[in-house]
Amino acid sequence: MLILTGPAGSGKTFLALQQLREAIRLHDDSVRLLVPTATMAAHLRNELAREGLVVRPSLIQTLWRFIERWVSDLPQISDPAYALLVERTVRRLNLPAFAKVADFGGFHAMLVRTLEELSTAGLDSAALEKYLTTTLGEALVKVHREVSCAISAKHLGSRSDRLRLAAERIGKGETAELKTVWLDGFFSLTDPELELVKALAAHAEVIVTLPDDEIASTTRGRLLAAGFAEKSLKRRREVPSRQLVVAPSLEREADEIARQIVEQNRAGRPFREIGIIIRSGDVYVPVLRSTLERFGIPARFYFGGELMEHAVVRYLAGAVDVMLGGWDYSETLAVMKLAPGAGTSAPMDRFDFAVRQRIPGCGLDALRKIADELPYPDQRVVRLLADLSALESWRALKLKPAEWTRSLASLRALHKTQRPREAAGHEAALTWRTQALALQAFDSALFEAALSFDSAAAMPLSDYWSTAKAVLKLQPLRVPDHRRDVVHVLSVHEARQWELPLVFVCGLVEGQFPRFHRPDPLLPEHARRRLKENGLRIRSAEDTEKEEKFLFDSAMTRATRALVLSYPKTDSRGEQNLRSLYLDLAEPAVRARPVRVRPVRTQAPGAPIMIRSSELLQVIATRHADVRPTALESFLQCPFQFFGRHTLKLEEPPLRPDQRLDFRMRGKIVHQTIAEWVNTKLPIEGIFDRIFHEGVAEKNFPAGYQTELLRAQMLEDLMHFAESDRWPADFESKTEEAFTCALVDGFSIHGRIDRLLKAPDGRGFIVDYKYSDKLKDKLENQNLLQGPLYALALERAFGLRPGGMFYCAMRKGFQYGGWGEQMENMNAANVLPLTSEWLQAGVERSVRAAGEITKGQIEPFPNDPRICPRCEFRDVCRFAGAGEALETAALETAEGA
Ligand code: SF4
Structure with a gap:
């Protein structure tokens, strides 16, 4: 029983892997390495595989998967089912303390978070009721108790229930084949996890690695009290080079990261040796995804998406919503535009304009009339509306949950996907795979929703659908990506066991890293302190701050050769960001270099952008033989603007x-x-x-x-x-x-x-x-x-x-x-x-x-770039200065505000 403590780079993971290497070579199956997340486990297995060692998945796995064999008769309640249970319990108990907020989704989400925290920490209602004696505290304990009883009644278990059951069964000696168990990558263990570790230690050599940081002190103390010995390691790895970059905006920060990656890759560094660490995924994932794609950099994002955000699910769920809502014009339009094929067709554009002009309004018949009047032989929009109208018959039905599940599963037919082509690229394959997984997850969410009802009770669709939607919102969407030579984009938690030659850590501004943690009104700071003072392990604000600092220090030590830190000077509203307080104010920052991705050209660089076809030039000469003075002014302002407005006669969508x-x-x-x-x-x-x-x-x-x-x-x-x-x-x-x-x-x-x-x-x-x-x-x-x-x-x-x-x-x-x-x-x-x-x-x-004009001049070249922010073609003209003018305009607006 040993605790290995040491700073990052002291070789803790290396020692664990070293023992595994030897065991694999000797065909010895008695060693296990347990880590906190599945992607960490996969990463370590890949490391060994690259050395030519074939690793069985069970040798390196998560703690949760490891205990499965002892607790397979107690399945874990899923996150959506847990959230539904909490919501229904609150409604059923109708507690005065929650009366004013019981119907708000935000309150339910907050309550679920607090209860999950208590449950994961292994704090049951009996342990809490002595100390949470306020009206709010008592209400929280009551909901916690009722939810736990309901989980047991369903023969399910929470994480802590399963850990405790596994500990109990391991304690009875069912681990004969295990000789050594390593736990690596954890910085703190909850009480149920510690019980499991102690149970394992009774049968096998257990080695727990911990950072030499204050954040691990409680876990370390408990392990020492349980008889573990301690060994400290010193840092062995060389300090990597370090650069701090400041960019004018978030987008330019992402551009700078992409620029440096391209430069490094051209110099011979494979993409797989590069990582980007993110603290705020919601801010950085979308911008990095689009930027890396634009620069042609293959990247794997270790972030689960939300099922409800996927276009397939938004389309199918949206179809049910608009039917139940009476076919509101703008909402129905938004759903129809998600339909594969018809949603992006030319008749849809015309239909879109025609419907927008009639907004506000609702009704399927009126929409079908507009579609029937479209002057297009392409009938896809008409057919799409006919498909959607089939949903109308559901409005008057009352069905049992399983019957609604079957009916809603038939919505798949609305999503007419293209057949995969031979030799499709990775992006196309990923899109198809993601769509297939989203449809599967959609079906399983419907099934999960049905389980939460009385199976014999018939109900209208609106009742079933509100629960199904709640499950859809809580369901994650994980898409496997097995490419090898990719840049790894990791959350700061995920990155803890990664070491890569070149690491970028972005978003180093106040509010993002360190992140502001909002106080929990259901379990306020004074209540948390009281629980801690009485020996119950719950996080206080101080612990949260320590964890944040630990995560920062951990991110700083993931690079073996070069570390690039970055932050944007202004936020999306153009307001000045404050540099992260974890950074040394005196540390000099270099400015991000302006960068522009060259578009793929079909004509020689430098050639003027003109229309050259004599037939088209003839059409232009005829069309513009008689013009308005304002059209000529538009040409002198910018030829491309004139081309869009007066030659192509493009229209802007009707306004709301x-x-x-x-x-x-x-x-x-x-x-x-x-x-x-x-x-x-x-x-x-x-x-x-x-x-x-x-x-x-x-x-x-x-x-x-x-x-x-x-x-x-x-x-x-x-x-x-x-x-x-x-x-x-x-x-x-x-x-x-x-x-x-x-x-x-x-x-x-x-x-x-x-x-x-x-x-x-x-x-x-x-x-x-x-x-x-x-x-x-x-x-x-x-x-x-x-x-x-x-x-x-x-x-x-x-x-x-x-x-x-x-x-x-x-x-x-x-x-x-x-x-x-x-x-x-x-x-x-x-x-x-x-x-x-x-x-x-x-x-x-x-x-x-x-x-x-008659020579075919159509180049985007504004006489005064200050007009670009107001120009309707700013998103399509590809004039680099338009982007700069837009940024300047945003800054000026922000400064003027
Ligand atoms: S945004 Fe500027 S460059 Fe682009 S078309 Fe409009 S005026 Fe021309």
């Missing part, structure tokens, strides 16, 4: 009801009101009210504070406009005047003028209303052509002498600006001279732009 009263819609309402007021001179309030309410009826803006605020603001601006609009009485005023005029042979412009004023002497004035509070750079920006081209239209389309072309910003006050004669009603206006040179320069720029 709460977004529909946006800038564009407010501008439209204001323009319509001004047009009608100028023509009729009726009271502007009445005109505005009618137009606004027509908009409400047509677009379904939600009634509420925000809508009312915007409505009141528009009305105030319009009333101010009506009071201040003082053009000479003898001017003829027209609104929404359409025009077309030729610029050069074969190229013309057209447009619609907000307001055209004709003076009796033949002069013409144009006013272009902008529903904004300033004119920004309208007068200085050389890429804006609306001014000169509209002024030109005065002459060429209306036969008037250009007197002025003005913009009028009319939100929150008035501001005129433009070219021509300063009028009396434009106080403090910024008016520049309207000259023939200015007109000519505008024409030349327009003709030049038209020439570039």
Whole structure:
């Protein structure tokens, strides 16, 4: 009976493996190495396998699998079943202490965590009731007792029940073939685990390795008291090189890690010798997954996914939800888009737009009518809706749990997967394998849900489904990945027994590493301290802090050659992060290098991005022979933006009801009101009210504070406009005047003028209303052509002498600006001279732009990258500067907030 203590790198695991190596060579089956997790066991088996040693899985395994042979008659209650049992017990007991929160899912999750902690620590209700004497404490003990009794009644056991039973049976001498048992990778053992260790020690040589850290002191003390001897080891491994990197953001931190991995791999280091250690999986796993994939780095993530998050399960479960919920348009749309094939088809895009325009609403018949009207021969969306409508018949049924399980298992038919192809790559194979596992897990969750009901009781689907969904949410999804040459992405717990030449530890900021631990309101700190003072082993806040520091120290010692630490300077909202307090403030940090993955090109690098097909160029020339000045402005701002908006005529998806009263819609309402007021001179309030309410009826803006605020603001601006609009009485005023005029042979412009004023002497004035509070750079920006081209239209389309072309910003006050004669009603206006040179320069720029368009120029190249954050093509144009502009905009927003 021996405790081996020592720091990381002192060779504890090496000694255990050394004895195993000898045993394997001698075909001796009497040695066991027990570790905390299955992946740690697999990792150590792989280590030996790489040396050519064939290891039977039972030689290196988890403690849980090891005890299985003694407790196979007491199966462990599954996590979902345990959570359901806790929830039902709370509802049945209806305790006053939990009355206000008994229906909240968050409360149930918290209660399950606390009870599991008590159960794992081996603290039963009898041990607790003496010390937890408050109303809350008594309620907790009562639920704990009832849940434990219910588990026993089902002939199941908790982890601690099974450990104790195994200890009892081992104590009776059923371990004859075991001579040596190593326990490695644990930093603390619970009381039930210690009972098992002591029982084993009565029959075999037991060696427990522990870190020489305070966190292991209680376990060490208990083992010494049980008669274990202790041997201390010294650190043998060399200290690896260390680098601290600071990146501007989380994404750039992931880029830097990927860049260094690619560099190391090119220099000859296999991917399998590299590890990334993560403390906050929810923050780092998604970003690392996408970044490593983008850089083409094979990686294995040692993190279980959530079954409910998988697309297959979201689709099948979503179908039941929307049926039970009455086919809400937006929810049904979201589910349909998850359907393989039909969900990503072109008719689905059209259907999506058509349905979004009708949101809010519900009903399957209305959705089928929209699908029937789609102008596509491809009938996949129609067929998908027909498949979903088969679920309607379930609404009125009452079935027994097993019958619901069978019915819901038939939902699989909705998921029409593609057949796997020969020679598919790893990613495709992994996708198929994951889908198959998700479907299997979906079926087993339904089965598990059925077990929690009285098997003879018939019930409506809604009752069965709420339980099935609770099980689905708690069910993990683990996908095996047996590739060898991959980068290992590990949680800090998982990494404890790993040693790799190159290790990255990321996310070293306050709140993530060390992580903030929220206090447990069900078992508060004072209650925990009281339990500890009376000899019951439960974690206090101090223990949690010590564990966090231990995990950090452990992560720092996983590298044998090089350790790279990193953190992002700002968080996802652009706010400054604080460097982890575990890092030395004086430690210098190097900045992450900007990096960009080169896209796979099909044309020579450096070649201009253009359309070259003569047929397509002909189509473009015809389509853009007559353009609006604003389209030319869009081209001068960015050719790709023009291409998306005006050549392909891509549309943005219709907005949600709460977004529909946006800038564009407010501008439209204001323009319509001004047009009608100028023509009729009726009271502007009445005109505005009618137009606004027509908009409400047509677009379904939600009634509420925000809508009312915007409505009141528009009305105030319009009333101010009506009071201040003082053009000479003898001017003829027209609104929404359409025009077309030729610029050069074969190229013309057209447009619609907000307001055209004709003076009796033949002069013409144009006013272009902008529903904004300033004119920004309208007068200085050389890429804006609306001014000169509209002024030109005065002459060429209306036969008037250009007197002025003005913009009028009319939100929150008035501001005129433009070219021509300063009028009396434009106080403090910024008016520049309207000259023939200015007109000519505008024409030349327009003709030049038209020439570039017809040559097929479509390169994403913004004249001013500050427009990128507002551009609808920012996610597809692949202009590197767009990403930088977006980051800068996010930072500016955060700083301004
Ligand atoms: S995001 Fe910028 S570069 Fe990309 S299309 Fe829009 S304007 Fe052009």
